[in-house]
Amino acid sequence: MASPHRANVLVASNRGPVSYSLDEDGGLEAKRGGGGLVSGLSAIGADADSLWVCAALGDGDREAVRRGVGETGVRMLDIDASVHAAAYNGIANSVLWFVHHMLYQTPLEPVFDAEFRQQWEDFRTYNRAFADALAAEAADGASVLVQDYHLALVPGMLRELRPDLRIGHFSHTPWAPVDYFRLLPDDIGEELLRGILGADRAAFLTRRWADAFTGCCAEVLGGTGSTAIGVHGLGADADFLRARSHEKDVDGRMAELREQIGGSGDRRTIVRVDRTELSKNIVRGLLAYRELLDTRPEWRGRVVHIALAYPSRQDLTVYRDYMAEVRRVADEINSRYGSADWTPVVMHLKDDFARSLAAYRLADVALVNPIRDGMNLVAKEVPVVSDLGCALVLSREAGAYEELGRDAVTVNPYDVSGTAAALHEALTMPDAERAERTERLAAAATALPPQQWFIDQLHALAGATD
Structure with a gap:
């Protein structure tokens, strides 16, 4: 009827x-x-x-x-x-x-x-x-x-x-x-x-x-x-993101993250923000970060990986098991390399949009390495929100690669060693180049709001x- x-x-x-x-x-x-x-x-x-x-x-x-x-x-x-x-x-x-x-x-x-x-x-x-x-x-x-x-x-x-x-x-x-x-x-x-x-x-x-x-x-x-x-x-909603990312609660989350990063303010940050979804490839991202610390000891104490891994589909056993593996690998990295004044992986598992925006603003490098993704809006949002410019390490299997790949550091999501090398390249990218790439990434990311x-x-x- x-x-x-x-x-x-x-x-x-x-x-x-x-x-x-x-x-x-x-x-x-x-x-x-x-x-x-x-x-x-x-x-x-x-x-x-x-x-x-x-x-x-x-x-x-x-x-x-x-x-x-x-x-x-x-x-x-x-x-x-x-x-x-x-x-x-x-x-x-x-x-x-x-x-x-x-x-x-x-x-x-x-x-x-x-x-x-x-x-x-x-x-x-x-x-x-x-x-x-x-x-x-x-x-x-x-x-x-x-x-x-x-x-x-x-x-x-x-x-x-x-x-x-x-x-x-x-x-x-x-x-x-x-x-x-x-x-x-x-x-x-x-x-x-x-x-x-x-x-x-x-x-x-x-x-x-x-x-x-x-x-x-x-x-x-x-x-x-x-x-x-x-x-x-x-595309990303630039007006909303830029306004929301400068509200008081985001400033508060930035202060919290800075305290967790520690150091004297000169530590670099690699940021990822994902649901703990099987396709997001979080475990290989952590393994690539571990290999970076293994093969590039100069980064020990100088870089922090902020991993915001929000629970997804925890009513399915395979997702609970994946979440457990994400936590295990992060803990193993911190146990192997951490010191009294440096936590290599700062992980948060509770969904918090204000914290996500704070991490975007603080990111020197954004790691977006899905096995396969329809689009991946995180890859589009970080360049829009970033305070000082952010190098994007991007999987060629993300839909966003079609629009952003030219100005990203591209990775095969299965290649852990290749991703570790890409993280090093992104961390050492000259400031001027990083700023120019961020500007172009933000323009492409917001082309269709x-x-x-x-x-x-x-x-x-x-x-x-x-």
């Missing part, structure tokens, strides 16, 4: 712009989120009649739905918790994420068995709930922007329900090359591709990922049909359906 709301612009994503938690008295507390989608949707104006459809992710969210608590312009779906868990953790994060980031240890995994097939049914159910909600909420001819691998089946399902809609799908991850994509069972791979091709337009963060998608479509389906393919490289990124997709979707 159609909703009386009848929105003209709709966004669908697993996570929405607001979340709810239950306080001690059973009341609901709302917390607003951030990010490119939140900024982007705000750019279309309050009179655009927009709606964000998202999933209830926790007990607070589910209780808010049941009580009828919500925000104007947001519809939260109370999908059965077991269905959501199977779709989100069982398929999206344990299969699709692993395929697109090429993370499987193939002698042992993946195993596509009866349990996988049941989880896939739940993934369909989860996607169907979104398609049904969007079909009910959309005005005639409305524009719908479906986000990411969690909702890859939605465009095809929605197309069957509402052929009048303008449907776009955006992938925030890499896309697997065809040989790796075909690890998936043939019918599942075909269903995924046809799901996205239900959109009028499928868009990606880089040309590389778009080409990988079209390559899979050519191999599996014989082509992309009538679906247009686009590229929109999400979130608001324009979103508007461009809407305009391109309109063109794709004319």
